[in-house]
Amino acid sequence: MIILTGNDLKSGAVVWWDGQSWSRHVNEAADVGDKAEEILAREEAARRVNVPYAIEAEKDANGVRPAHIKDRVRALGPTVRPDLTMKPADPAALDWVI
Amino acid sequence: MYLYDQYDQAMVDARVAEFRDQAQRRLDGKLSEDQFKPLRLMNGLYLQLHAYMLRVAIPYGTLSSRQMHALADIADKYDRGYGHFTTRQNIQYNWIKLEEAADILADLAKVEMHAIQTSGNCIRNISSDHFAGAAADEVTDPRPYAELLRQWSSFHPEFAYLPRKFKICVIASDRDRAAMKLHDIGIQIVEKDGEMGAAFYVGGGMGRTPMIAPCIKDFVPLDRLVSYAEACLRVYNRYGRRDNKYKARIKILVHEMGADAYAKEVDEEFAHLLDQGVEPPFAELERIRTFFEDPAFAAAGADDEIDRSDPDFALWVDRNTHAHKADGYVSAVVSLKPVGGIPGDATAEQMHLMADLARDYSFDELRVMHTQNIVLPHVRKSDLHKLWTALDEAGLGTPNLDRIGDIIACPGLDYCSLANARSIPLAQKISQRFADNGKEETLGELKLKISGCINACGHHHAGHIGILGVDRKGTENYQLLLGGSEAEDTSLAKITGPGFTEDGVVDAIETVSDLYLSSRVEGERFIDTYRRIGMTPFKEALYG
Numbered sequence: 005m006i007i008l009t010g011n012d013l014k015s016g017a018v019v020w021w022d023g024q025s026w027s028r029h030v031n032e033a034a035d036v037g038d039k040a041e042e043i044l045a046r047e048e049a050a051r052r053v054n055v056p057y058a059i060e061a062e063k064d065a066n067g068v069r070p071a072h073i074k075d076r077v078r079a080l081g082p083t084v085r086p087d088l089t090m091k092p093a094d095p096a097a098l099d100w101v102i
Numbered sequence: 103m104y105l106y107d108q109y110d111q112a113m114v115d116a117r118v119a120e121f122r123d124q125a126q127r128r129l130d131g132k133l134s135e136d137q138f139k140p141l142r143l144m145n146g147l148y149l150q151l152h153a154y155m156l157r158v159a160i161p162y163g164t165l166s167s168r169q170m171h172a173l174a175d176i177a178d179k180y181d182r183g184y185g186h187f188t189t190r191q192n193i194q195y196n197w198i199k200l201e202e203a204a205d206i207l208a209d210l211a212k213v214e215m216h217a218i219q220t221s222g223n224c225i226r227n228i229s230s231d232h233f234a235g236a237a238a239d240e241v242t243d244p245r246p247y248a249e250l251l252r253q254w255s256s257f258h259p260e261f262a263y264l265p266r267k268f269k270i271c272v273i274a275s276d277r278d279r280a281a282m283k284l285h286d287i288g289i290q291i292v293e294k295d296g297e298m299g300a301a302f303y304v305g306g307g308m309g310r311t312p313m314i315a316p317c318i319k320d321f322v323p324l325d326r327l328v329s330y331a332e333a334c335l336r337v338y339n340r341y342g343r344r345d346n347k348y349k350a351r352i353k354i355l356v357h358e359m360g361a362d363a364y365a366k367e368v369d370e371e372f373a374h375l376l377d378q379g380v381e382p383p384f385a386e387l388e389r390i391r392t393f394f395e396d397p398a399f400a401a402a403g404a405d406d407e408i409d410r411s412d413p414d415f416a417l418w419v420d421r422n423t424h425a426h427k428a429d430g431y432v433s434a435v436v437s438l439k440p441v442g443g444i445p446g447d448a449t450a451e452q453m454h455l456m457a458d459l460a461r462d463y464s465f466d467e468l469r470v471m472h473t474q475n476i477v478l479p480h481v482r483k484s485d486l487h488k489l490w491t492a493l494d495e496a497g498l499g500t501p502n503l504d505r506i507g508d509i510i511a512c513p514g515l516d517y518c519s520l521a522n523a524r525s526i527p528l529a530q531k532i533s534q535r536f537a538d539n540g541k542e543e544t545l546g547e548l549k550l551k552i553s554g555c556i557n558a559c560g561h562h563h564a565g566h567i568g569i570l571g572v573d574r575k576g577t578e579n580y581q582l583l584l585g586g587s588e589a590e591d592t593s594l595a596k597i598t599g600p601g602f603t604e605d606g607v608v609d610a611i612e613t614v615s616d617l618y619l620s621s622r623v624e625g626e627r628f629i630d631t632y633r634r635i636g637m638t639p640f641k642e643a644l645y646g
Binding site: 011013014015016017018048050051054055071072073074077078081082083084085088 | 128129131134135149150151152153154182196197198199200201444515516517519521524526527530576577578
């Protein structure tokens with residue numbers, strides 16, 4: 005699947021396009037198929053999100069997993085500070101990144 | 103400590119107001135990211151993996167207690183309760199909101215600090231010896247010269263858009279504790295025939311093309327220091343490449359022109375500048391010098407003997423203190439490298455504590471080391487035990503200066519958008535491994551440095567052991583390098599061979615350190631043994 009990500013203009017937080025708006029949770033990322041360029045152009049023009057871009061990801065029963073480790077780190081948070089990640093109470097979260 | 107005059111303060115306050123307006127226009131949608139990016143970068147505001155990151159300049163690594171308290175307050179108020187001290191003696195905050203960035207800059211301005219020129223193709227924060235003004239082996243305190251250059255380079259209109267970023271370092275001893283020859287310009291204040299002058303080393307650097315700066319001028323009179331620096335920059339600005347960012351650093355220019363040809367161009371420009379009035383009046387240097395006079399050291403006394411009856415304390419004294427020029431004093435290093443910890447990170451509470459301890463025991467002064475530790479420069483020997491006790495209780499008393507656990511590590515893929523691999527987890531594993539196996543003590547001085555990408559913020563080229571993280575088909579992989587040094591015997595490390603996995607490189611480091619232990623002769627450090635026996639035995643041990 006193709007999903008869109010960027011950083012929120014105000015907070016800089018990592019966000020994912022959920023089909024209607026931008027979500028903090030990668031599992032809410034929508035498959036944009038061949039609409040990536042169209043949505044990116046529209047959202048960049050709206051100036052709510054910084055440098056949004058399209059990436060490849062996989063979706064299974066556990067949710068959406070970006071193909072590249074850099075985007076998995078972005079989705080979770082710093083692996084060396086589990087307390088600051090999106091899943092501070094999940095000891096398996098690091099395995100998901102690696 | 104230098105204190106801002108009305109001009110310094112006015113410049114910084116004006117920049118805060120200007121940035122506040124720029125940030126608001128961005129938030130209002132009146133500026134695109136393409137328009138705003140160069141403006142925010144001029145104020146040290148990056149966009150990293152998880153949020154905006156603010157890099158705050160700490161000129162020549164010197165801080166007052168008041169400033170350290172302010173940095174702690176910013177960590178608490180605007181970030182997530184911690185900051186990261188960097189390999190250029192700065193501090194970075196990882197979780198900044200654009201809406202609050204101008205407020206942070208305003209708070210910094212209240213304590214005579216800013217984030218100007220901590221990014222972009224300009225002259226960056228001037229770095230120096232972290233023991234400056236305290237070391238027993240320096241010919242003079244290099245910081246007045248660093249401050250003079252800071253003022254010269256701040257908002258210098260001719261050098262605001264150089265071909266690439268530009269880093270200057272100033273030291274004043276033969277012992278290089280600041281990686282001087284790995285800067286775009288490294289300046290060593292020297293004494294020759296009773297006169298003070300500056301030796302200029304130009305064209306060093308790390309990154310994808312590491313180079314050691316050659317000496318292009320062994321003595322520039324100090325009343326011509328700025329003019330000569332200006333000439334160096336002018337020649338670079340004129341001939342440095344702008345067509346290819348990977349060829350744009352001055353090291354490439356000096357290498358391609360040849361050091362002699364570059365020096366000849368600089369000499370010609372220097373001669374031209376001498377009657378142009380570039381050099382500030384000597385009275386200005388004298389004015390600056392008054393801010394760096396020695397504090398009122400107490401006379402050496404009978405209570406300056408160190409009670410070594412506590413073995414943990416004695417170990418810390420042996421490892422983490424440095425000879426001072428004043429009898430009865432030492433410089434004490436506060437390790438930000440606890441076993442298994444994140445190199446360079448300090449919580450707001452730890453920053454407040456270090457500020458308080460500097461107030462109580464070090465004349466209100468602290469230094470940031472490029473090795474990501476903190477120095478209390480002027481500590482009376484009789485206060486050391488009280489200092490160590492307070493540090494140890496706060497997790498700041500690790501006795502590992504220049505040991506294998508004292509690892510330089512860039513933020514890596516955990517924070518940095520440029521990184522290819524994580525650096526910090528590797529540092530944590532190595533530090534833990536060598537604490538658990540008890541070899542740290544036996545290994546002695548061993549400088550290990552980790553970078554998460556080719557940009558080399560973790561100084562991997564200059565490590566006795568260096569590690570470079572690379573992206574190998576979407577997986578983290580680590581190249582191992584041996585034989586680097588950023589001291590006065592500067593050398594560049596060489597890659598051992600094929601890379602390793604994260605766990606594999608930790609094993610590999612144990613392999614090479616074991617070979618060192620079995621090969622060393624009396625008094626040899628790791629780097630000495632490597633230089634004596636060469637790479638081949640290490641390769642054989644690693645790859646069979």
